[in-house]
Amino acid sequence: MTDSGTGLSPQIRILPGGDQRLLAEIGVVDPNSLDSYRKAGGYAGLRRAVEKLGPEGTIDEIAAAGLRGRGGGGYPTADKWREARSASGDSKVVVANLIGADPTALGDRALAEGNPHLLLEGLLVAAFATGASDAIIAVRRDWTVAIERLRAAIIEAEAAHLAGYLVLGTDFSCVVRVWEGAVALVAGEETALLAALAGDRGMPVIRPPYPTERGLGGAPTTVQNGETLAHAAWIASHGAKKFRAIGSKEAPGTKLVTVYGRVAEPGLLEIALGTPLADIVKLAGGGTGTTKAVFVGGPGGGALGADQLDTHYDFDALHAAGAGIGLGQFLVADTDTCMVDSARFFLDYSAREACGKAVPCRIGTKRLVETLDRILAASPRPNDLLLLRELSRKMSDTALCHLEARAPGPMLTTLDRFPDEYRAHAERGECLAGACSGTAVAPLLTPLAGL
């Protein structure tokens, strides 16, 4: 079932306001019609890349736009495309990462359901620029609406010579297919995704070599987040200068952000990168209580306190605050929210989702949860607060992938910013937020049910 206005699954609610660029077309363009997409200017970017810019010119345009990956790392997209293009290999691959590992991030799903041709166009632009003849859209298997629409879009695009053999009558050919991936946090990590695509267990492997050098079946492979590809299509069509008209110098363009928790209007926003955190809360109708913190970046992100809400929402500022942009998750916590319990929720999620390959991750995340449980039960061991930091540092130092390196983030940032809440729980069994009553359940997170 989908919403009759937007054509999206009902749990995806697009909020008005912000700086809508990608979201502006959802509900306007018919996701089941190539004609409708083309009438809105669709595939002009692919045409411009193929007929005018050429592969190097396309990469230059993406570089001039300053596009950075929206899948969490913020890596410059043009650099990745150059690495893949210059890597030696008879065949090259591009992969659209639509695993949407964290279900509280709605952006990629909204794009895949609401405007599948935009993603497909971005993927084809990436394939053309990097010299790939094989393109895979890896989609979380429970996104059934997205899968159906993407498959239909590929068929339509092939029939119109926009995908497949001899695209637009040129010698550029690229076969595109949809692959249904696992519903798991680690499944979105690029090396785990490539392992699963190759038929192995979806577990990360050590980098380097990076996928652009040796990826799927040994071929240079460009893995790109879905939203990144949508922006790439937009840039190919509208140009770098227009792209930079929104956003900051170091982080141009917009970002899809899913706001939830203690706000009046939870939902999906598109905002200019560099927007202050306080403005994002306001765009979601404002806090329902007195905002105490926001958790950005989901289980691999971190918390910023109310005194930091003037921080700009961009890759570098959030990283500097010990958090990260992740897939655009933005959870608002108020004064009735326990920071220790919230940190436990995120850590427990990472511990359950750890694939088990790296021992420090498999054991470390569980030990951290157990330590938090002792603190929450007011029966800590003497050095438990110290242990949280020590163990986290060791996990980051030895991490095989970023799930492990970043899992302690929500805990470490709350420990730094709300030490009193940890001490009150540990020493007196008191929850300063008045939220915990002996059970370690985060009431804040119940709105997540059903996402």
Ligand SMILES: Cc1cc2nc3c(=O)[nH]c(=O)nc-3n(C[C@H](O)[C@H](O)[C@H](O)COP(=O)(O)O)c2cc1C
């Ligand atoms: C645990 C974990 C889960 C991830 N899940 C996703 C995901 O669901 N979607 C995604 O695009 N990137 C995800 N990533 C990041 C990818 O590894 C990779 O950096 C990204 O797809 C590259 O695309 P980008 O440069 O466009 O951001 C995840 C990383 C980690 C460590």
